Amino acid sequence: MAAELHLFVLWEKARFAERRIMDDLRAQADIEIVDVRELAFRGDPAASYKAFYGPKKPLDAALKTRKCGGGPFLLIVVRNLNPTYGSRWARDEKYYIANELMYDLKKRYREWAGRKHRVHGTTSVKESVRDLFLLTGHTAEEWARGVPDGVRLNIPAKAGWRTVVDDKGAELGLAGCRVLQEDRYINDVFFEGRFKGRDAVVKCSSTCAWSVGNEFRLASRLHAAAPPVVPEPLAVWTSDDGRRAFVVTEKVSGPSLTELLAQGVTDAQADGFAADILMLAKALKDTCVLHRDLFADNLLLGQDGHLKAIDWQLAIDRNDYREDPWVAAHPKFLYVVFGVNRDLGLGVWNDFRALVKILGLLPQTEAVRAAASRLADEAPQMTFEARPGGLARLRLRLYAVSLRLQMALRGRKHRKYAQLERRYRTIVGSVAEWEGPNG
Ligand SMILES: Nc1ncnc2c1ncn2[C@@H]1O[C@H](COP(=O)(O)OP(=O)(O)O)[C@@H](O)[C@H]1O
Ligand SMILES: [Mg+2]
Numbered sequence: 108m109a110a111e112l113h114l115f116v117l118w119e120k121a122r123f124a125e126r127r128i129m130d131d132l133r134a135q136a137d138i139e140i141v142d143v144r145e146l147a148f149r150g151d152p153a154a155s156y157k158a159f160y161g162p163k164k165p166l167d168a169a170l171k172t173r174k175c176g177g178g179p180f181l182l183i184v185v186r187n188l189n190p191t192y193g194s195r196w197a198r199d200e201k202y203y204i205a206n207e208l209m210y211d212l213k214k215r216y217r218e219w220a221g222r223k224h225r226v227h228g229t230t231s232v233k234e235s236v237r238d239l240f241l242l243t244g245h246t247a248e249e250w251a252r253g254v255p256d257g258v259r260l261n262i263p264a265k266a267g268w269r270t271v272v273d274d275k276g277a278e279l280g281l282a283g284c285r286v287l288q289e290d291r292y293i294n295d296v297f298f299e300g301r302f303k304g305r306d307a308v309v310k311c312s313s314t315c316a317w318s319v320g321n322e323f324r325l326a327s328r329l330h331a332a333a334p335p336v337v338p339e340p341l342a343v344w345t346s347d348d349g350r351r352a353f354v355v356t357e358k359v360s361g362p363s364l365t366e367l368l369a370q371g372v373t374d375a376q377a378d379g380f381a382a383d384i385l386m387l388a389k390a391l392k393d394t395c396v397l398h399r400d401l402f403a404d405n406l407l408l409g410q411d412g413h414l415k416a417i418d419w420q421l422a423i424d425r426n427d428y429r430e431d432p433w434v435a436a437h438p439k440f441l442y443v444v445f446g447v448n449r450d451l452g453l454g455v456w457n458d459f460r461a462l463v464k465i466l467g468l469l470p471q472t473e474a475v476r477a478a479a480s481r482l483a484d485e486a487p488q489m490t491f492e493a494r495p496g497g498l499a500r501l502r503l504r505l506y507a508v509s510l511r512l513q514m515a516l517r518g519r520k521h522r523k524y525a526q527l528e529r530r531y532r533t534i535v536g537s538v539a540e541w542e543g544p545n546g
Pocket of ligand 1: 288291292293294297308310338356357358359360404405407417418419420
């Protein structure tokens with residue numbers, strides 16, 4: 108028979124037996140190891156177990172998490188060269204037809220890992236096709252061609268958050284949540300629901316959990332200083348291990364400024380927006396907060412006609428500068444991808460400059476121009492710098508090299524070329540400054 112792709116998963120609590128299992132697999136004449144990699148759950152492990160096993164059999168997900176662990180687990184993709192099928196004994200006390208070698212190896216490894224189903228393995232092609240896709244986001248055909256790029260656990264993060272938001276949210280006062288948006292760059296999922304009778308948005312993150320708490324703290328400070336132009340943060344929750352968090356914020360009902368600009372903004376509206384932007388700027392200055400991501404997508408129109416600034420996740424307190432640990436560990440994200448002030452150089456931010464740019468998009472009424480010139484006058488005092496340190500610089504240089512390579516491989520006509528080039532120039536433009544007398 109033709110070779111078949113299969114997989115084993117050593118859930119966290121089976122990892123102590125990893126060496127022994129890998130040695131045994133390498134010694135199998137009919138097994139070729141295709142790929143071995145560590146994966147981590149996104150969101151709540153119990154809900155991910157449920158999403159993974161649920162369709163196959165009803166599962167006590169909390170018990171499964173206790174027995175198998177919720178930490179990083181090992182995925183081993185193998186090719187069985189001469190598969191044979193025969194009847195094997197299933198848990199529901201029926202015989203079924205299974206891949207004999209996979210069945211026997213799975214049984215052996217489960218014993219080595221202390222039983223308790225800490226090892227998962229596939230025993231039919233149907234099962235391996237499904238599991239490969241859920242665990243890696245790539246189809247079996249893609250795997251048959253080689254190890255695909257961008258392997259990523261494909262159990263939807265929203266499945267992981269559903270139970271957390273329902274349980275913990277209810278304790279806080281949240282009800283009736285439904286998915287609003289999924290898988291934005293660093294956040295897992297957004298829900299909308301009701302919080303003590305008010306419309307609310309819930310932002311969930313397992314990548315930058317600290318920054319979610321940060322959003323609650325700093326947005327609360329800004330809301331207190333300027334209620335019309337910052338939606339009220341209502342509640343926040345962080346898991347005991349600090350790895351997951353969500354923040355509940357009053358929902359702003361209207362469109363973003365980006366959408367408003369596409370529809371056409373009237374002069375009277377523009378005058379009102381200019382006043383809102385000045386109010387926001389004053390509050391930022393008075394509270395010593397730097398938003399760092401002020402652009403038209405993050406300004407939403409409220410029912411009261413005011414523009415409101417959202418997305419305070421990566422805002423910082425100018426007095427005690429602190430980054431989210433994930434953000435700090437990802438210089439490429441912090442300095443090159445995220446932020447609206449790239450033209451100022453890496454690690455230089457200025458909200459006033461960003462607001463001047465936003466004012467430039469509005470109809471140029473007298474009030475808009477006056478606001479822009481006021482902010483431009485004050486902007487020089489509002490600059491904040493946190494330039495990359497030694498290791499981050501090295502990593503950014505390596506990233507620049509990889510960007511150069513991607514540009515060369517793809518060529519100018521590729522749809523991503525302009526983005527790659529922009530990122531490349533952002534880094535290269537700052538290198539000269541690093542090499543300067545203070546660099
Ligand atoms: N308070 C809110 N009211 C209404 N919509 C919101 C609110 N907060 C977020 N959203 C919606 O979710 C999107 C993403 O939220 P945001 O906080 O900007 O996160 P991100 O960092 O992913 O951009 C927003 O662009 C907006 O469409
Ligand atoms: Mg945003």
